[in-house]
Amino acid sequence: MDFRRLEAAKHALANVAFAPDQWEDTLREVAAACGTGRAQLVAFGGPNFIPFNRTNDIDPAFITDFPQIDGGSPEVNWRVACAGAPFQLARETDYAEARKRIRRGVYDDFVSQFDLPYGCQCVLTQKPGLMIGMAVLRHHADGWSSSEDCESFLALAPHVLEAVRTQLAIGEEASHLLSNSLDAMQALALVLDGFGHIRSITPAADLMLRNGDVLRAYGERLSAARIASDLVLQKAIADILSERAASARLILQGEDMTEVACHLVAYPRREHEFGFAPRILVLLKQPEQLGASHAEDLVRMFGLTISEAHVAIAAANGLSREQIARTRKKSAGTVNAQFKSIFRKMDVSREAELVSFINRILR
Known part of the structure; x- marks a missing residue:
């Protein structure tokens, strides 16, 4: 294990959340500490929803083409298929087993294009609908990850997670500051x-x-x-x-x-x-028209049925009896009968009086 490289990577990770333009340099330090040239920090929200995918010193097509092949799907990507509990290491032997369960060769073609078939990885954090993970990627010429490489990788993983959490907290604070301004x-x-x-x-x-x-x-x-x-x-x-x-x-x-x-x-x-x-x-x-909550108010205050209350609210919102019948998919006779019941329960004698009364008590 190269302790000098390891400490350099930890130092970079301790500061990167406050200077996020340094993520590529930081990932380069992580990769070097793990005996390779490339490290990846990626979030999966679904097969082709990749909220972020950061990999240092990589062909831009590696990032742009990844969602197009459904790179976040465990049925396509054997690296994703190997994802386990947070900080559980997966490496080349696990990749070989996962390949046996995946019939499609799309991801094999993808990694062959960029010559990145080897490496190791782990999940950093996960919850329903979201997984954030890190990996180091190796060329054919680099060979498989050594036990020391994997040990260095696992030593750095908690520091990567802490850097991610710190940057997320900064973003969260920005959201709340904006919300507080709007609330004011x-x-x-x-x-x-x-x-x-x-x-x-x-x-x-x-x-x-x-x-x-x-x-x-x-x-x-x-x-x-x-x-x-x-x-x-x-x-x-x-x-x-x-x-x-x-x-x-x-x-x-x-x-x-x-x-x-x-x-x-x-x-x-x-x-x-x-x-x-x-x-x-x-x-x-804010909607200018009255809605379902106001209909519930009429039910409580005057003993209307919920159907009658919706008819009364529709009238207060300016709909004619014909429009109410069409909107509610009822016959004209049914709507007329509901109006008679509404008039009786609310102690009014005509629609104009009903609308005026509802607007006065609910708007």
Whole structure:
């Protein structure tokens, strides 16, 4: 074991989070301490979703082509198939076993193109939907990793994880600072990271998502209540994360036809950031129409059925009886009968009086 190289790598890792433009030099030090020329730090969010992939002194095609071959899939990439518990070493003998379980030779062709068939690796941290790992990569001429190389690799792995966590914490602080500024302006806003995950949210936006009429948090992801709206929203997020677009303006509709204006804006990307840094600012406009929560208020206050309450809210939002029948897929006779019941329970005699009363107590 080359202790001088090992200490140099540890020193570089202790400082790189505060100077992220030095990651390539730092990975070069890690590789040298492990007896090779290249080290890799990579995050997997799915077969072709690679939030970051840093490898020193590498052909750019190694980075750009990796997602295109589904490089994050254990059914394609025998290195990914070898992934175990955090800090569990996998090396050439494990690669050979994993190859036997993979019929497709796509990844073999890929590593042959760049002459990087050997090396060792480990997972640094993982949670559902995300794995961050490190590896050192070796050419044919380098041969297999020695036991000393593997020992050095495992000695450095905790230091790499600490550097990653420190840089992520810095990015997290940036998200919260932005969120606090927006909160001071009482904005309906969220910040998404490079994974599309919600990193921070203002209290006003959190309340809207908890209501869930139009938008909601599904795990760490922002989603729309209606499938059609969610498809539009997810495409807009994906386009901004992949830099196909810098912004998007959407009108998203809930199940009760409530609408929310949603403006997505790309946050300036820093060249050496990880995927957890702020990437998208989402600004929401409070819906001007009444929604499902207001319908529940009418149920509690006047004893309306939930169907009657939605009809009353639709009327207060300006829909005619014909539009209500069409929207709710009910017959005109059913809607007329519901209006009669609503009038009786709310002690009004006509629609104009009903709308005025609802607006007065709910808006």
